[in-house]
Amino acid sequence: MSGSFIAPLATVLGASESGTRLLLSLLSGYPLALLYRSSLLYNQPPAVKHVYFIMTGLLQCWFNFGTDVYHSMFNITFIYILLRVAGGTKFSAVFAFFFNLTYLVVGYYYEVVSGKEYNISWTMPHCVLTLRLTAVAFDLYDGHKTPIPPAYKETALTKAPSLLELFGQCYFFGGFLVGPQYSMRRYMNFVNGEYSDPKTKGPPNTVMPALERFLLGIAYIGAYQAVYIFVSDEFLQSEAFQERGLLLKCVLLIIWGKTCLHKYIGSWLLTEGAIIFCGLSYNNLDENKQPLWDGCTNVRVKLLETGCTLQHAIRSFNCNTNLWMAQYIFKRLRFLGNKLVSQAVTLFYLAIWHGQDTGYFINFFLEFIYTMCERQIASTVERIGPLRQFFGIPALQPVLFVVKKIYSTFLLSFALVGFSLLQYSKWNGVYASLHYVGFVIPALLLSACTFLQFMFPSKSEHNGVTSSSPSKSQTSQKSD
Known part of the structure; x- marks a missing residue:
C-alpha cells in the first residue's frame, strides 16, 4: 500500500524510493x-x-x-x-x-x-x-x-x-x-x-531550537537536490566531466563534494530537531543559566561553514560518531604506546564499519594522510621564524583563509569520491581523470616540510636532544 504513493512522490522529489x-x-x-x-x-x-x-x-x-x-x-x-x-x-x-x-x-x-x-x-x-x-x-x-x-x-x-x-x-x-x-x-x-522543565515538571521549552534545526535540515536537503541535478556521482564518471580541463574539473569536484555532504548534514539536522523537541539533547546550562540543547549534535554547522582547515571539518562533521570512536576505540588503545598507530587502527575500524568496498578504505586512508600533512605544515611554519612571521601578517589573513578553505575543501572532496563511488573501477577512474592530484599534493607538501625541517633544525636538535614522545593525533574521524 505504501508503494502506491512512495513511487510518485519519489519522482516528484527527484529521489530514490528508499531515499524518500x-x-x-x-x-x-x-x-x-x-x-x-x-x-x-x-x-x-x-x-x-x-x-x-x-x-x-x-x-x-x-x-x-x-x-x-x-x-x-x-x-x-x-x-x-x-x-x-x-x-x-x-x-x-x-x-x-x-x-x-x-x-x-x-x-x-x-x-x-x-x-x-x-x-x-x-x-x-x-x-x-x-x-x-x-x-x-x-x-x-x-x-x-x-x-x-x-x-x-x-x-x-x-x-x-x-x-x-x-x-x-x-x-x-x-x-x-x-x-x-x-x-x-x-x-x-x-x-x-x-530533562523536564524544572518549574512545570512538564516538557522542556525546546520548540524554537528544534524548529531552527528543522529549517536548517530542509535547507541543506533542498540545496542538495537542486545542485545534484547538475553535478552528480554520474556526472563525475561521464565523458562531459572527463573532457574538461584539470582546473575546471577541480572546481567541479569542490562543488560536488560540498553538495555530497549536504544530504548527510540535512538528515542529521532533521533528526536532531526531533531529538531536541523530545528533550533528549539537554546539555546543562550556559553562562546565562539558560539550558543548552546541543547534547546530541552531529554537525556543527557554523564551524563547518566558517572553518578553513581539515581539522575544522573533522571536528564539525558526524560529531557524535567521532566522540564514540575516541571514547571506545582510540582511548582504549593506549597500550599500543603510539597515538599515530591508535589513530590508524581507529580509522581502519571506521572504514570497515561503513562497509567492505574499497572506496571506504581509500577515503579514510586519505583522511589520515591529509591530517598528518596539515599537522606537518603547521609544525614547519611554527619552527621557522621567517615563515611564522610571514603567515602572521594581519593583512594576509583574508587571503590565507580563502586559500586554506579552497585547499581543505578540495582535498575533502577528493577523498569523498571513494566514499561515494565505492567500487575501485569507479573511484579510480575519477582519480585518474584528475591525474591523482589529491595524492600528489600531500606528497609534495610532506616532502617540502621534511626538507625545510632538515634545513632549519629546532634548537633541541641543534643540541642533540630528541623527543621520544609520540606526536599529537587527531582523535575524531569523518563519516558517511
Whole structure:
C-alpha cells in the first residue's frame, strides 16, 4: 500500500524510493515527538515510554526495510542475554565488540553477494545499532571498575539495563535510523524526566531550537537536490566531466563534494530537531543559566561553514560518531604506546564499519594522510621564524583563509569520491581523470616540510636532544 504513493512522490522529489522512505521517516519524528510531549505520554511511567519508543521505532524500521527488521531485534536480544550472563566483565565488552561488528560485516557481505547495487538497506541503521550496543557493553564494564575512571563517569553503568530499557534506547525514533549516538545513561535520564522543565515538571521549552534545526535540515536537503541535478556521482564518471580541463574539473569536484555532504548534514539536522523537541539533547546550562540543547549534535554547522582547515571539518562533521570512536576505540588503545598507530587502527575500524568496498578504505586512508600533512605544515611554519612571521601578517589573513578553505575543501572532496563511488573501477577512474592530484599534493607538501625541517633544525636538535614522545593525533574521524 505504501508503494502506491512512495513511487510518485519519489519522482516528484527527484529521489530514490528508499531515499524518500527515509526522508518521510525522519520527518515523522516531529509528530511522534509532539505526541510524546502530550499529557497522554509525557508524565507516564518510564515503562510506558519505552513501549512507545519501541513500537514507533519498529514501525519506522518496517516501513523502510520490511521483514529485515528481524536483524536489529535479534542483535539487541543477543546482547541483552550477554549482559545478563557476563555483563561488567572484560570478556563481555570484547565479545560484544567483535560480535556486533561481525554481524554487521556479514550483513554487508550478503548484500554484495546478493547482487544488490548500493542502496539504503537494513545495514544503514544497523551501523548505528552496532555502536550503540557495543557502547552499552563497555559502559557496564566501566561501571564495574573500582574506582570508575574519571573519563567514563558520565556514561558508566553499574547495572545491566532491562530488556525494555535496551529495546527502548535502541529503537527511539530520534536516533534509530541515522543516529546520533547517545549513551544509555542519557537515555535513562531522559525517560526518568531529569530533562523536564524544572518549574512545570512538564516538557522542556525546546520548540524554537528544534524548529531552527528543522529549517536548517530542509535547507541543506533542498540545496542538495537542486545542485545534484547538475553535478552528480554520474556526472563525475561521464565523458562531459572527463573532457574538461584539470582546473575546471577541480572546481567541479569542490562543488560536488560540498553538495555530497549536504544530504548527510540535512538528515542529521532533521533528526536532531526531533531529538531536541523530545528533550533528549539537554546539555546543562550556559553562562546565562539558560539550558543548552546541543547534547546530541552531529554537525556543527557554523564551524563547518566558517572553518578553513581539515581539522575544522573533522571536528564539525558526524560529531557524535567521532566522540564514540575516541571514547571506545582510540582511548582504549593506549597500550599500543603510539597515538599515530591508535589513530590508524581507529580509522581502519571506521572504514570497515561503513562497509567492505574499497572506496571506504581509500577515503579514510586519505583522511589520515591529509591530517598528518596539515599537522606537518603547521609544525614547519611554527619552527621557522621567517615563515611564522610571514603567515602572521594581519593583512594576509583574508587571503590565507580563502586559500586554506579552497585547499581543505578540495582535498575533502577528493577523498569523498571513494566514499561515494565505492567500487575501485569507479573511484579510480575519477582519480585518474584528475591525474591523482589529491595524492600528489600531500606528497609534495610532506616532502617540502621534511626538507625545510632538515634545513632549519629546532634548537633541541641543534643540541642533540630528541623527543621520544609520540606526536599529537587527531582523535575524531569523518563519516558517511
